[in-house]
Amino acid sequence: GRLEVLHGDALAVDAAARLTPPVRVVANLPYNVGTELLAGWLTPPAWPPFWQSLTLMFQKEVAERIVAGPGSKAYGRLAILAQWRCEARIVMTLPPEAFTPAPKVHSAVVHLTALPAPRFPADAKVLNRIVAAGFNQRRKMLRASLKGVAPEIEAKLLAAGIAPTLRAEEVSLEAFCALARIVAAG
Known part of the structure; x- marks a missing residue:
């Protein structure tokens, strides 16, 4: 009675409506929609979000963009979105050989913990x-x-x-x- 399997488009599911806090999301996201899902979870209408933490696997380059700081080539919109409202860190990297079949890219797991309020005030x-x-x-x-x-x-x-x-x-x-x-x- 505690498990419900949904067959459908992850981008179309209203997770907040289906889950009861405290929520900790752990997922190996499809690489083609992972960034879009993360951006949606980082930009809810109200903060704090429905989730307390996100532990997500991404292509390594995407993970590096999430935790990047100013002055690096990886620093961009995704870093700003994540770091404005979360503590974000890479907790594990995985070589292609860790998977069967092996992808052509390295992977990394990012752990994001929601802050109670954004780091700095801004609309x-x-x-x-x-x-x-x-x-x-x-x-x-x-x-x-x-x-x-x-x-x-x-x-x-x-x-x-x-x-x-x-x-x-x-x-x-x-x-x-x-x-x-x-x-x-x-």
Whole structure:
């Protein structure tokens, strides 16, 4: 009576409606939808989420993007989403030979623990819009990649303590949150 097997699309299942807290998700996600599932779990309408922790297997490169810090090539939108509201760490890496049949890639298990509140205050939708625009054009300076996000973006970047000539991968999570607060204020 405690196990229910659902046959269907994991992207279409409303897990929060089917589970009773405390929830700890442990999964070897299909690599083709793993990032999309994680992004959905990290961006619920209200925080804290229905889950306490996520222990998920990803392709190693995706796992490295989740835990990456500013200045690294792996740092991007996924790192910001995960680290804004969670403690995230790689707890295990696995070679292809650990599986039958062996995939062509290495894998890694990431453990994410939900924080009671985001690390820094920011409107989730505004932060997501800024981060998406900034990392969508990684090679451009922020003053160019964010010009469609808000009027007078260069002044807003400066007010947040961000040099307009920086690229998104050079900006800390805290600075992105500061910019989101300034943009949200108008």
